[in-house]
Amino acid sequence: MAARPSKDNGFLGSGTLVLLALEIDAKMLKQVLITQPLPNAHLNELAGHCEFSVLSGRQSLASASMRDELAGCHGLICLLTDAVDHSVLDAMPKLQFVSSVSVGVDHIDVGVLTERGIPLGHTPGVLAATTADAAFGLLLAAARRLVEGDRFIKDGNWRLDNPWSPDFFLGKEVSGATLGIIGLGATGQAMARRGAGFDMSVISWTPSEREMPGVESVSIDDLLLRSDFVSVHLALTSTTYDFINADKIATMKPGAVLVNTARGGIVNELALAQALNSGHLYAAGLDVFESEPVAIDNPLLQHPRVVVAPHIGSATTVTRAKMVELAVRNAVAGLGGRRMPHCANPEVYPLTGKHEL
Numbered sequence: 001m002a003a004r005p006s007k008d009n010g011f012l013g014s015g016t017l018v019l020l021a022l023e024i025d026a027k028m029l030k031q032v033l034i035t036q037p038l039p040n041a042h043l044n045e046l047a048g049h050c051e052f053s054v055l056s057g058r059q060s061l062a063s064a065s066m067r068d069e070l071a072g073c074h075g076l077i078c079l080l081t082d083a084v085d086h087s088v089l090d091a092m093p094k095l096q097f098v099s100s101v102s103v104g105v106d107h108i109d110v111g112v113l114t115e116r117g118i119p120l121g122h123t124p125g126v127l128a129a130t131t132a133d134a135a136f137g138l139l140l141a142a143a144r145r146l147v148e149g150d151r152f153i154k155d156g157n158w159r160l161d162n163p164w165s166p167d168f169f170l171g172k173e174v175s176g177a178t179l180g181i182i183g184l185g186a187t188g189q190a191m192a193r194r195g196a197g198f199d200m201s202v203i204s205w206t207p208s209e210r211e212m213p214g215v216e217s218v219s220i221d222d223l224l225l226r227s228d229f230v231s232v233h234l235a236l237t238s239t240t241y242d243f244i245n246a247d248k249i250a251t252m253k254p255g256a257v258l259v260n261t262a263r264g265g266i267v268n269e270l271a272l273a274q275a276l277n278s279g280h281l282y283a284a285g286l287d288v289f290e291s292e293p294v295a296i297d298n299p300l301l302q303h304p305r306v307v308v309a310p311h312i313g314s315a316t317t318v319t320r321a322k323m324v325e326l327a328v329r330n331a332v333a334g335l336g337g338r339r340m341p342h343c344a345n346p347e348v349y350p351l352t353g354k355h356e357l
């Protein structure tokens with residue numbers, strides 16, 4: 001809680017003191033709800049700007065027990081696992097900003113926020129390299145059957161009567177192969193650099209028409225036809241939902257590998273499972289699923305050459321700290337009514353065009 005100025009500090013006139021007290025009172029009135037514990041340094045920083053409460057468990061914002069909390073909320077700091085839909089937003093009539101500790105904002109009804117002129121902060125850029133590392137790790141693991149090999153040994157199958165041989169665990173060549181990148185934002189670009197570093201030819205298709213030196217821009221059809229490895233780096237929106245559908249998967253190069261570290265909803269999981277089972281695709285590396293946590297009976301989990309991870313693309317200590325720091329900077333700007341450093345709906349700010357990512 002912010003301290004009140006002392007009346008006998010001998011510096012400020014009484015008018016200034018009243019104004020200062022009013023300003024601090026106004027700040028104290030702002031209530032921020034934080035859906036996960038944050039490091040103390042960040043809580044201390046926020047304490048200078050607002051009052052806040054931190055949820056201790058994994059409560060759904062839509063649950064009836066959250067109603068009172070939401071009603072008094074001026075700001076929300078949330079995670080990608082918090083569904084902030086129309087009904088949650090309706091329960092927050094005082095809401096002035098949302099700050100998500102994520103680059104993706106598909107868990108939030110951005111349209112409603114924008115309609116209401118409420119800025120939404122997110123954390124692009126700081127997780128790009130880390131997520132591309134995870135994507136490339138999945139690519140290598142799927143191509144070279146590393147997880148299959150790990151299981152093979154740990155299940156006790158590597159024995160003298162089941163020995164090494166020249167055709168043992170043959171995989172797919174990465175060096176010299178074509179890597180197709182769908183979505184050339186910061187993470188797609190970081191993936192392109194990793195591909196080039198592994199002597200791959202890199203081609204891309206992106207809705208923003210962004211280009212990158214050394215990366216050939218092609219149509220989506222060409223990309224799917226030519227790529228030995230396809231890596232998805234799009235944001236999930238109503239236009240990208242089910243983007244990699246059965247038709248697109250059917251046009252992929254036979255024997256290709258699909259990597260997805262973006263959002264599960266972009267790829268049709270059933271069509272992908274069918275393409276793997278029929279042998280049309282060689283393997284897949286997936287960090288994301290349409291529904292998370294992924295159900296244990298999801299058909300993709302049955303295929304030996306599907307390598308999976310539990311949505312951990314940005315999960316390093318350093319990167320998560322950077323994400324929290326940026327989310328808190330966005331929140332502090334929101335509390336002060338200033339433009340957020342990274343706003344996902346910049347059209348809420350008058351006199352500004354596109355945001356500068």
Ligand code: GLV
Nearest residue numbers: 080101102103104
């Ligand atoms: C991760 O998926 C993120 O959106 O930050």
